[in-house]
Amino acid sequence: MSPTALLVPTFTQMLQSLSAWLDKAAAHEQASGAEPDDVLTKRLAADMFALAAQVRFTAFQAQEPVYRLRGDALPESLLDVRRAGWNADATPSSLRDAQTCIADARAFLAGLAPHALDEGAERPIALELPDGAVFDMTGEQYLRDWALPQFYFHAIAAYAILRNHGVALGKPDYVSHMFAYLRPGTMPQDR
Template sequence: MTVSLSHIFKNSTAQAFRGLTTVLQKAKAEAEATEASEEAYLSARLYPDMNDMKWQVQMISEFALRGAARMSGVSADDLPSLPMEGETFDVLIERVADCAAKVEAAEDAVIDGNADMKITMPIGPEQTMELDGKTYILSFYLPNLFFHVTTAYNLLRMQGVPVGKRDYMGM
């Protein structure tokens, strides 16, 4: 049995986003139950120089959307861009759902056919990285996906939101 690149890409993203949605829903419920401000949860940081929780969700949802576009052959100049907005759990949950649906809609055959395609990405001021499609998904996309979803989970857990590994796993 062979596992396709599209299967890895789409199923990993879907599972990560199910987990992210679950922890966001539980955080919203916790804020309501304790009458805490959503902003307190959404603005949490692990360290002062790190981005806050809402940025983690905003960034990874756009990253997934752009990943699907890259693997579908969209040129760097035409990649979709989402505004960095979402000041409530409801808006962030909807954003994740919208991006998950767009990733799922990407054509499997196109993604699989682009395993050897060269992808050039910016990685800093006047710096780029070139990867083939397979390496992009396995060594760049997936680690970034799980890093930011894990960071969002940890930020909420740190604030006492009652979430656990099963929630994170999206199972």
């Protein structure tokens, strides 16, 4: 499977799910009498980023590999998404902002040509982390060992924060894209 064929649908599907989770979170907050945007301040542990940051990091991680595989520098607008994640505790945010961030990432992915990333599989990637660590790998190694795990880490953190906060999410919400493949008549409630 080519890098483009793997990443674009994978990231797009999970971003769609993340958007739906936030819709459920807003409804949950309203039903409980809370301000819907307050859910963005929730976190799993004191030393973890809050939901607002996890959403931004998920959107960032969906776009970063495109630039790395093409050999392009990350644009300032994408770096702003990452900075907004780092500063989410200090900068007020809203569910509308979070949904816009997700929608922008989805639109970016939708605009890619069918084989946009494929030539980057063998490209040398130097991944420099903010703490100074540098990892040297091929594009394929970067996708497998960094891009996909990082993306899913932040998406799953967002899911876990919402579940922990009482939002009614379950496995069908996490893998909602699978229902496109469901054999008719095989859902347990259909039997």
